Amino acid sequence: xxxxxxxxxxxxxxxxxxxxxxxxxxxxxxxxxxxxxxxxxxxxxxxxxxxxxxxxxxxxxxxxxxxxxxxxxxxxxxxxxxxxxxxxxxxxxxxxxxxxxxxxxxxxxxxxxx
Amino acid sequence: xxxxxxxxxxxxxxxxxxxxxxxxxxxxxxxxxxxxxxxxxxxxxxxxxxxxxxxxxxxxxxxxxxxxxxxxxxxxxxxxxxxxxxxxxxxxxxxxxxxxxxxxxxxxxxxxxxx
Numbered sequence: 001x002x003x004x005x006x007x008x009x010x011x012x013x014x015x016x017x018x019x020x021x022x023x024x025x026x027x028x029x030x031x032x033x034x035x036x037x038x039x040x041x042x043x044x045x046x047x048x049x050x051x052x053x054x055x056x057x058x059x060x061x062x063x064x065x066x067x068x069x070x071x072x073x074x075x076x077x078x079x080x081x082x083x084x085x086x087x088x089x090x091x092x093x094x095x096x097x098x099x100x101x102x103x104x105x106x107x108x109x110x111x112x113x114x
Numbered sequence: 115x116x117x118x119x120x121x122x123x124x125x126x127x128x129x130x131x132x133x134x135x136x137x138x139x140x141x142x143x144x145x146x147x148x149x150x151x152x153x154x155x156x157x158x159x160x161x162x163x164x165x166x167x168x169x170x171x172x173x174x175x176x177x178x179x180x181x182x183x184x185x186x187x188x189x190x191x192x193x194x195x196x197x198x199x200x201x202x203x204x205x206x207x208x209x210x211x212x213x214x215x216x217x218x219x220x221x222x223x224x225x226x227x228x229x
Contacts, residue, residue: 009154032215043118043205043220044157051215090156094214100145101170104156104219 002027004091006105014113019063019078021108026072033066033074034092034102044090050074061085062096086112116140121207126227132194135224139187139208146183147218148191148203157205161190164212177184193226202226 006023025031032051037051048059055067065076074091088109092102119138127133139146145164149157162170165186175188178197180210183189193200203225207218 031229033173036220040223041225043207043222044218049215049217052220092156100212100214100216101159101162102157105160107156108153 002031002093002095002103004033004093004103004105006089006091008108009106009111010111012111012113013081015083016080019076019081019085019110021076021089021091022109023065023076024072025074025091025093027093027095029095029114031095033065033067034064034094035059035074035076036090036092038088038090038107040087047076047089054080060073075083081110081112083112083114086110090095118208118219120204120221120224122224123187123222124160124225124227126229127196129198129228130195131195132192133226134190134192135204135206135226137206137221138190139189139206139212143208143210143219144186145209145212145216146189147207148181148189148207151203151205151223153202160191169212196226198209198228198229201226 003026005024027094035047038044048057050067058064063078089105090107091105148160151157161174163183181191204225205223207220209216209218
């Protein structure tokens with residue numbers, strides 16, 4: 001079975017500081033990995049996804065993530081946080097052969113302080 | 115391009131009452147998903163449709179939940195009767211195809227409160 005673990009349910013950074021949100025996956029087959037963002041009272045919006053092409057994936061709003069097979073990780077980063085980045089972030093995994101079933105982590109709430 | 119549309123956005127009901135949620139996916143998207151998101155958790159898949167066929171409903175509590183996707187477009191998710199534990203956000207998503215790398219686009223969700 002596939003799963004993802006997000007370390008840290010709450011992360012707080014200062015505006016302009018580096019954002020690092022952690023995600024580790026467990027999958028018996030090469031995974032497809034996703035990061036979604038959810039703003040209050042809204043649905044989930046795709047930030048980026050890894051589909052076995054480049055290991056460094058660039059997404060929207062200046063976010064990027066690096067797939068590291070040796071560490072089974074897919075951490076999300078942004079060099080400089082903005083107030084508008086405050087939201088909840090979800091890591092998710094799907095795998096080939098089982099259709100498009102996403103398994104989500106429990107989420108990380110990002111707070112950006114002045 | 116219009117996104118995934120869901121209604122209602124909010125619903126408050128008494129326990130044992132029925133409730134229904136409606137979803138209109140993005141035009142041309144063949145695959146439709148219903149997820150439930152409990153407070154403080156990530157979404158969990160309830161059912162997945164490919165066109166009008168339910169291909170994965172293993173997580174749907176079939177004693178009280180039902181879903182349909184007539185003509186392979188709009189979908190309705192129903193709960194009858196609702197229980198206190200059903201309070202959650204119900205999210206609908208759609209994707210163009212069913213591949214594992216296909217992006218799922220989510221609607222804003224319906225927040226259900228069962229009193």
